[in-house]
Amino acid sequence: MPYTDDDKAHMAAALAEAQTGFDEGGCPIGSVVVRGGEVIGRGRNRRVQEGDPIAHGEMDALRRAGRQTGYRDVTLYTTLSPCMMCAGTIVQFGIPRVVIGENATFGGNEEFLRSRGVEVVLADDPDCRALMERFIREKPALWAEDIAEAPPE
């Protein structure tokens, strides 16, 4: 399935979460989990806000969706290409479809997801990218910490 108008609306919701995270002083990565056109969980990276290194946007959205009997009928939206922790969770939960806002500022796990049968849709959304670029420019040390790289000199 290509990037539809519904996808666009859900990506806008994920981006709104990312913007809230940015305004809170955190990493601006947002995510929503959707079933049958309804958002069942929304979240954002709260690593800084909650001091929780595992609280990536996707993990936060899944946590806030609460227990589910299954994930075979959901789509996960994330403003940024998932890290390996989140990609592993997507595979672990059997989520069949992931829509990614952008993968210009971070990426590399799309092939892993596809190799495990996940449909990956790249939105290539300029607003998602602009927010991440601003964050990386303004807070390079915080970003390095998020992707477990050595801090910039």
Ligand SMILES: [Zn+2]
């Ligand atoms: Zn992640």
